Amino acid sequence: MCPLLSFDDDCFNLKHFLDTQDSLWDLIGPYYRNDSSGFVPYHLRDINNPPAHLDDKQKSNWIRTAQKMQKNYQNQQQYPAFYLPTSFYEIIYVNKFTTTETMQKLIDHVRYCLEFTFDTEGERSNNQLALIQIQTIPQQLPCFVVLLELLHLSSYDTLIFVKIKQLFQLIFQSKDKLYSWGSLRRELYPAVNYELWEWPITSQIFDVQLDFSEWYKWALFHCKVYGSLLLQHNVINYVRSNTNINSSSTCTCHEANPYRSGEKWGLQDALVYTCQLFIDKSMTISYWAKGLDPHHSTLSITTREKMLRYAIYDCFTTTYLARPVLSTWTFQKVKNTNVIDLFQASSSSSASPSLSSLPHENNIIINTNINPQI
Structure with missing residues (x-):
């Protein structure tokens, strides 16, 4: 979750500009001005002609970001969007405003799940871990998508906080399987100080x-x-x-x-x-x-x-x-x-050989006894 763009605070008065943009989409879209038409759309950026006022590092970041946005646009034009019917899932927002009834509903659902997919997002202004996404993989749909807003949690002495800890006790059992795209331990480690779960995590972790x-x-x-x-x-x-x-x-x-x-x-x-x-x-x-x-x-x-x-x-x-x-x-x-x-748990485990079950140096089942110091 590393920022793609880096600007000095005094560079062309960009700090105020960056603070007013909600996303990378907002930033890269209007950032480069064209004299004839006002603004150049992000996917029409000339990557060989970044703004002249940027230094070498900033130009490199600008070019890399423009390339990513051009690729994103090209893929969007070429391929249909991945889509799941909304009947397949329910979104649960977990923050200081979440009711105890909602938390209990979530806990009751998770009790019967053994597989979960994780992701995280970092806040743009300081790269601090801000959001943890957890998707359940139940025996029968709908699944739940839990959006844990770390910067908007209740205090430690509230019932909601206790319920959140109870939720993670269920998810992080040794029998459970956790899926991620990238190192889940590395992504979750910054949240250890919130005291929402015990560290290290003892679940089976699969980095797809x-x-x-x-x-x-x-x-x-x-x-x-x-x-x-x-x-x-x-x-x-x-x-x-x-x-x-x-x-x-x-x-x-x-x-x-x-x-x-x-x-x-x-x-x-x-x-x-x-x-x-x-x-x-x-x-x-x-x-x-x-x-x-x-x-x-x-x-x-x-x-x-x-x-x-x-x-x-x-x-x-x-x-x-x-x-x-x-x-x-x-x-x-x-x-x-x-x-x-x-998106539903398999009824039985496959007896067929798999790449993940055969020994190799990059085995996806990470040693749960390792305590990463990041």
Whole structure:
């Protein structure tokens, strides 16, 4: 959750300007002026011609941000949006205004869940952890999407705070599975001082991003060559040991890995390349401290709705990809699976070999005894 833009306070009087923008979308859109038409849309920025008053570091940040926004716009034009019917989920805002009845409803729901997807967002003004998103994966939909607004919590001695701690006691049991895109411990560690849960977390943590590249290589290779032999151990071991496989020559329905060796996939790219669906990443750098609860947020309605969609769909996308990646599904199986099945807990664990169950140095099950010092 690192800021993409960095400006000195005295640079072209930008501090006031930045403080008035709700999101990266607001910033990059009107930032670069065109004499003939007023403002240049973010996706039409000339990345080779950043504003002259910026220093080298600022220009580099400006160019990188413009590139990200151009890519976001291009993907938006090319692919349909990833969408879940609102009947599939219920959003729960957890802050000092949450009622005890709502918290008890959430706790009762979580008691029967063993799988959860996590994400976090950092406040744009200071990069402080501001929002924790938790999506439940129940036996039957609807799931709950919990939006924990850390900067708007009640005091320690309130019943609501006690209920929140009770919620995390249920979620962070050793039998539970937690999914994330990126290191969950690294993202949650800044919240330890809130005393909402015991540290270290003892649940099983699966970083889907960590294994995505290997799975994608496996799926590309298998897609054309191995047909009905996809789940044999020797196939999986061969793909992992053969680093010279030219993935682009083995599959015609999916594009080759665009990343260099060792690079981690972005969540948007992972969804686009796997199933040709789009999630909007333009709200990544936003003022999350202003809150998403519609009854108490100080954001404009339009901005709040964009940020809300971004926050919940980052969780949804990780959930959508988790089972295919961790259970070594083929592209065809992903395509033929009803989306409902990916958002409900599986009735039985698969006996098929998977990339995550085989030993390798980047095993996604992180040692829960490690106490990270970040």
